Amino acid sequence: MSYSKSISFPVPPTGFKVSYCGDQPVPVDQVEQKSASEYDRGKSEATAFYQAEIRKLREEFAHRQEQLLAGIDQKTNEVVSQLDDRLPDLVVGLAERVLGQIELDAVKIEGIVKGMISEFANAEDEKLEVYLCPQDLCLLKAMANPQKEPTEESGDSGEGFASAIAGIFDGLDGDDALLSGFPNVKFFDDDSLASGDCQIKSRFGLLDGRIATKLRKIEEELKGDD
Numbered sequence: 001m002s003y004s005k006s007i008s009f010p011v012p013p014t015g016f017k018v019s020y021c022g023d024q025p026v027p028v029d030q031v032e033q034k035s036a037s038e039y040d041r042g043k044s045e046a047t048a049f050y051q052a053e054i055r056k057l058r059e060e061f062a063h064r065q066e067q068l069l070a071g072i073d074q075k076t077n078e079v080v081s082q083l084d085d086r087l088p089d090l091v092v093g094l095a096e097r098v099l100g101q102i103e104l105d106a107v108k109i110e111g112i113v114k115g116m117i118s119e120f121a122n123a124e125d126e127k128l129e130v131y132l133c134p135q136d137l138c139l140l141k142a143m144a145n146p147q148k149e150p151t152e153e154s155g156d157s158g159e160g161f162a163s164a165i166a167g168i169f170d171g172l173d174g175d176d177a178l179l180s181g182f183p184n185v186k187f188f189d190d191d192s193l194a195s196g197d198c199q200i201k202s203r204f205g206l207l208d209g210r211i212a213t214k215l216r217k218i219e220e221e222l223k224g225d226d
Helices: 028-101 106-117 134-144 157-169 211-223
Strands: 128-132 185-189 199-202 205-208
Touching (some): 134 185
Parallel strands (some): 128 185
């Protein structure tokens, strides 16, 4: 029976009433079951949504972290590369400044000379020529002859002239007996050398012990030059 059909009564009806008009009522247990089902469905959808959001945030964070670490790694490599290029020059420059301020005495000079002589297999029998700067050679002579007093100028002009002439040729053949245990080693002065420099000539050639040469070798090793 359709509820859209109009019914006309000639006389107003009496003695009946309409208690409900619509769908059949749903039982309480079905309502509770449907509510629980909808709750579970909403919870599942919300969980899936937030899990997807968290996964997206993690991926974005990982990507940004990877970019940050890559940038740090690149900067680190650039700094290390710059240090590799500049460190040898810095080390050598500092060494030159420090060595330039060190005052050498006779003992240190003797140690330098003996250290270089020791590089020869048979240094005691080997004939060697050692070249030092005039200042270092004077210190070594003074240590070898501590009792020798400076020669005072005589009033006799002839003796003074003879002493001057002797001084011109003094040391041309080298000075020996400056180091005990090395009778075949002769010493010469060389104005081109600086304090602390030492060069030794032998039958094998020249052994260069100049400070500048040692610093250049250190610089080559630091730079990895062949």
